[in-house]
Amino acid sequence: MNEDTTRAIEIGLNAVIVSVLGPAPMVLVVGSGAREALPFGPFDPLRHRTFEIGLRSWVEAQTALNIGHVEQLYTFGDRGRHSQPDDARAHVVSVGYLALTRQSPESEEALTMANANWRPWYGYFPWEDWRDGRPDMLDAFILPALEQWTTAGGPGPDARRGQRRKDRLRLSFGGDGSPWDEERVLERYELLYEAGLLEEARRDGRPCVLDTPIALGHPMQFDHRRILATAISRLRGKLKYRPVVFELMPPEFTLTELQGTVEAISGRHLHKQNFRRLVETAELVEPTGAASTSTGGRPAALFRFRREILRERPAPGLRVGGR
Amino acid sequence: MNEDTTRAIEIGLNAVIVSVLGPAPMVLVVGSGAREALPFGPFDPLRHRTFEIGLRSWVEAQTALNIGHVEQLYTFGDRGRHSQPDDARAHVVSVGYLALTRQSPESEEALTMANANWRPWYGYFPWEDWRDGRPDMLDAFILPALEQWTTAGGPGPDARRGQRRKDRLRLSFGGDGSPWDEERVLERYELLYEAGLLEEARRDGRPCVLDTPIALGHPMQFDHRRILATAISRLRGKLKYRPVVFELMPPEFTLTELQGTVEAISGRHLHKQNFRRLVETAELVEPTGAASTSTGGRPAALFRFRREILRERPAPGLRVGGR
DNA sequence: TCAAAAGTGTTATCCTTACACCCATGT
């Protein structure tokens, strides 16, 4: 129980690097087409004392991005599931990280050199964007296919399994009294994977419930879309109790821009007045005095993040409600 | 950015195995005295497909415990800080796990064989137990020593550092308008470590602010007390949105026993009526019909966990309030 | 003057917190 013999394994760091551009939350990917993957870097314990230092080191060297908030997501040691069956990297353990940043013109060249690109994250998870209401694809494709998955096998010995699937479906995708919870991105992804509705599932040799297979959203290499799902879940949750949005904002911004960024991440439309009151009573921002050159209507007052709040309040986040 | 070269490292799994006995939350440790450590097991990717399977395998084999809920805490890759300076295991990455279980007479023998023992976790964190009110040691030793730490260096160039320390102190230990947040176990531990008030800090060669050094709480080997702090933080938080308490309860229990377990973990005293209403409106339990042979007063009704709730509600936890 | 976006005041509702009191049993 206290022995020290362990087997040699390799450690890799996967980074979900997020920024928001206008209304689109973006993630940095390398490669293109069906070969898109999250940026990946080795961890060398001799050169870097901690994972986070190692991560910052190679990310900043290769992308010229200024990484703000960084947090560990999860460590994946899976063989088999969510990876190629005969994966040469089977003994690579990957530690997933979430990093928040802002796009800067200076980093453009470095990104091109590294064959890295910003991609809207809802390209990978189109069913997660509820800003313009419930996505049509849910009722048109996803839910029917998942219903079919819960009843596959029919009555008899498979009935209990079907009931469990129905329960999981209701909890993760809502309906039947259960609400849609925007934080359950990972659970929804895993359900879709198990039902064989994702390209990753087909690739891993899993059966599909449908006669004419559909592949939802843009796929990624290895289990990277799952790591991205983990990151979105975590970020959507964290928004509510830590002021992490500001890592994605420029130094000065209007309240509408701030709301737009929160909406981009949470995938929900927010109630304007309530959002403003929330920001105000939380004392998260202060006016700079200046106003933005209006983009159409009345000019908006500019605000900046009140860093002092970090020292004043215990959990300063934006517990955004609905609509 | 997409290269595959990684350095060979070893992976170990550290388990924080928790149970509650009467009013005492317990953690399983191996060794004794200043050499106490968390149970540790190697991860062999050839034998086990995932970390969790590997963990369950060696824990159940060696302790004969039935492990219920298991969750990954954090992956530590640190060299230096929080570990021996010339640590022979410098290239061991340890993945921390939290596991919940109940003590069973059958596992006693296996535990003895493995030199493992249940220890009350507040022995390692005496300042975290607020069930009988604010612990005296906070005002008697801890806060004065930490105040001194914030002013060490006096005015001048060290003043800004002192201000940052003051802010961290207020946020993690409360006071000055900030409340005590029982979930900030890890932050408090790290502050005490940095101030040199823990045996682990002395061992790592860190200076102490006090002339007569004090060492708070019982120490552990390596950075294991830090991992335990992570586990307590996580568990105290999780209690509020997932019905994990029941993993620590026998199949039938009284509401007072349930409250006692929640109090043991959260380290707070709870308001009886409100706790009961909370449990009732959350529909987390159902009466068995039987009553316990009273331990003094009126016999208490026995309840069991309503497993169905897992399928009914999205986030069935006990969002316990104060007092 | 009209479109477009900024910005505000007020109310209904629920959830949290706290109060104080009654009940059933063993000694």
Added chain:
DNA sequence: ACATGGGTGTAAGGATAACACTTTTGA
């Protein structure tokens, strides 16, 4: 009868969610 712990009803306060309306600019 009384000590001990089990069990309950109800009201005050605060946070949340929703309502509709006014203001300032550019075209």
